[in-house]
Amino acid sequence: MTKQNWRLLLFFLLSVSLSLGCKKKQPVEADPPDTTESNLVSASVSGSYSSTQLKLLAQLGGYADAIPLVKYDVNFIKILYKTTYKGNEITASGSLVIPKNMTAVPSVISAQHGTTFLAAAAPSNVPAVAAFTGYELLSAAGFVTVIPDFIGYGVSKNVVHPYYDMQHSALAVTDMLKAVTAYLKREKIAFNERLFMIGYSEGGYVTMAAQKSIEANPIAGLSLRAVAAGAGGYDITSMLSTIISNGTYSDPAYLALILNSYNVTYGWNRPLTDFFKEPYAGRIPALLDGTKDAGTVSAQLSANPTVLLNPAFYANMRDANEEKVLKAAFVSNSFLNFVPVTATRLYHGTADETVFYQSSQVTFDKFKAGGATKVELIPVPGGTHESTVLPMMLSALPWFQSLDK
Structure with missing residues (x-):
């Protein structure tokens, strides 16, 4: 069976x-x-x-x-x-x-x-x-x-x-x-x-x-x-820094989940294209609708952070003087x-x-x-x-x- x-x-x-x-x-x-x-x-x-x-x-x-x-x-x-x-x-x-x-x-x-x-x-x-x-x-x-x-x-x-x-x-x-x-x-x-x-x-x-x-x-x-x-x-800051610095991350669904969550929870209301490249940004709302498991979500994203993330966001996450509000939220949590x-x-x-x-x-x-x-x-x-x-x-x-x- x-x-x-x-x-x-x-x-x-x-x-x-x-x-x-x-x-x-x-x-x-x-x-x-x-x-x-x-x-x-x-x-x-x-x-x-x-x-x-x-x-x-x-x-x-x-x-x-x-x-x-x-x-x-x-x-x-x-x-x-x-x-x-x-x-x-x-x-x-x-x-x-x-x-x-x-x-x-x-x-x-x-x-x-x-x-x-x-x-x-x-x-x-x-x-x-x-x-x-x-x-x-x-x-x-x-x-x-x-x-x-x-x-x-x-x-x-x-x-x-x-x-x-x-x-x-x-x-x-x-x-x-x-x-x-x-x-x-x-x-x-x-x-x-x-x-x-x-x-x-x-x-x-x-x-x-x-x-x-x-x-x-x-x-x-x-x-x-x-x-x-x-x-x-x-330690969210350390964890996200390691993920972004590495060449690959096998579970990109978790990146979509945390960035979307913080964006909504703290009322930033930023377009997802601030964080992710297309076509990934456009896919994320449907991927996080509660009907798909982690593997299905990750399969529709990229395991390479440089491919998945908006280039400006990727660069800003590696710059101590940028994305201060987001980074402060990581620290406070x-x-x-x-x-x-x-x-x-x-x-x-x-x-x-x-x-x-x-x-x-x-x-x-x-x-x-x-x-x-x-x-x-x-x-x-x-x-x-x-x-x-x-x-x-x-x-x-x-x-x-x-x-x-």
Whole structure:
């Protein structure tokens, strides 16, 4: 049977199971929100996975090594909550995964997914196969697991995702955690105040943004214990400089995503031809419409920055006196002066071709120089951007469990 057929079969089996589960238990809708007390808008039961189904999903999703982690059946809850986008209140969404029939009271993991170009991949889109992040398995291992869609996905897909924007990244996580705690308390679902955080790729960056926010302004009812961040672009200036200086970059979709995002998020409203040559500039709006994956987007661009980028923009990015507003935005969204106080591990594959290993090495060195005493750099030898996420999960989970006491 082909991989595509396996996916179709899996989708059918899970869809049937989840639909049956939903018939047994009607969605639980939140009362009209009292914004003075809670930012929870609604919570609805998406369905349930048995441990057997989760193991099958792990096998077919490339997470076979994580199958031994699966111990519990889980319930999926779609959470809608209020957050802030460009100064205005909006509704965002995410997936809450709760282990069933545990004897112990579970702690909480906030898990941040990697860069996605597909609207269908928002974690709250269960049971769509594309929505599977792998972090759902952490719930089956015994943690209440919170997986934000991020602003610009799920119910907020009508706005442009603020990619690698520190403030919006943090808000998507912290506001969902506030809504989740309100929901769990309202439904009298027991949970432990211990909070752990994990994320990879963009999720590594978002995790660090949320960590910085929580360390400065703790969330009532939660106590941050440990953070695992993998392969994030924590120093955006350095990362973009390396990409532009190199002769090739195998994932040009990410350049289109970040430049378009900053252009919209900060209201610059510059024509895309300021950044990109034609025909690439004209293609980008349709490429970023949420229906195409990263590989499809990259295939319609050029891996050579001198071919892809407007020559003036390319030259200005290499000139310290030009593109000052854009470069200032890169600096303000980088973790140049942050010194974490929570136990933190930085994971990164040494052969990462998308977010270069030096991103974590330089960030780790800055943390240590700034006086951080609870940080570790965990290199994954030979790990690529795609292959390193599972080793990170398999290492981080027992570390979290050792601190979950």
